[in-house]
Amino acid sequence: MPIVETKLISTAGRLDKLPEPSLPEVAFAGRSNVGKSSLLNALCSRRNLFKVGKTPGRTRTIVHVAATLKGGGKIFLVDLPGYGFARASKDAMSAWGDLVQGYLSNRNTLHLVTLLVDIRRGPEDEEADLLDFLDQVGVPALLVATKLDRLRKHQRMAALKALRQDIGAPVLGTSAVTKEGIAALTAQIASACGFGPSR
Template sequence: MTVRKETGNDAKSKKLLFKQNITFSLGVTRIEDLPEETSAEVAFFGRSNVGKSSLLNSITNKNKLAYTSKNPGRTRELNFFSLSQNSKTLINIVDMPGYGFAKASKDQIKKWTKLSDAYLKNRKNLRRVFLLIDSRRKIMPIDDEIMDVMDDHAVSYQIVLTKADKILKVENLAELVLKEVEKRKAIFPKILITSSKSKFGIDDIREEIASLIN
């Protein structure tokens, strides 16, 4: 397994791809309301307040595509965004509800958990889940639980370290994370290092997404 660092290779083509039309398609609160699987999908998942919305906005070059907040748990449904070219959807990007602490009732959190689990287990066109880990907090027990679910159901996932600008030796951290997860069954063997603030690693995620387009 390797740590993926931004190299600049093909960066221009990836930026051009993500200058295509990216729009919000729909928000889903019930599994039966999921859209028909006509295009490939990737999903972004992580603890509440891991920096998911900021990362999505950086990837898509849109400051307000995903709502950002200082309060964790603002994403409360499966939000679908379509990357299109010439009116054809190339791939859907799915913003999943954050797990962990959120300002919501136990019943509401249970509902989100059930929705997320059902999506992960049953979505056939889901090419990869980008599992976001806060560089400052490393892998936590709840992250391990999520990885267990994806391992058990053969859902391909890739770890993305966020907020890399907040720590000094993020590459050393990435190596430690690799040792923790290298024996997991469904993990994609590259760890991405990112910072929404400095834009470091953003083109690397774009490249991974582009590689999954049908």
């Protein structure tokens, strides 16, 4: 069930600037530079709807895009600011925490958080912390490995298997470059929002 139409709704640097929670939504979280904005663009078949930058820490706001699924269902796709940016100041880190944790714990239309992990890097403390936090606030998480194209084909299955064992949960492999895993991810997102064949 592909995404057929998209519209940028808002770019919020503060919780009071978020749009009304009028649609089911799926948020993309993960370390800075892991590929959140790129994967969202691939899902939407757009080049630069979500801004991709060479500088890590590029996305400092919560970006809402309204997406229409092929069957007519409408959802919000949400790009969250990345964490773990090495050069971020203490103030910037606490601003990130207030914004992202405030959003994750108070958005009753949030159906799923897609947590991205670089296939070559694997999960670290921040990912475990975020999974714990999501568990506490009762928001389901889907783990997605990014940048599969950076590994040779024969290494990909082994890397995914190792990641699944490490995390102890299913992990969907993707690449924004080759579009591998994009259709499967769209299907999971649609289903989490109550659309699609599995509901």
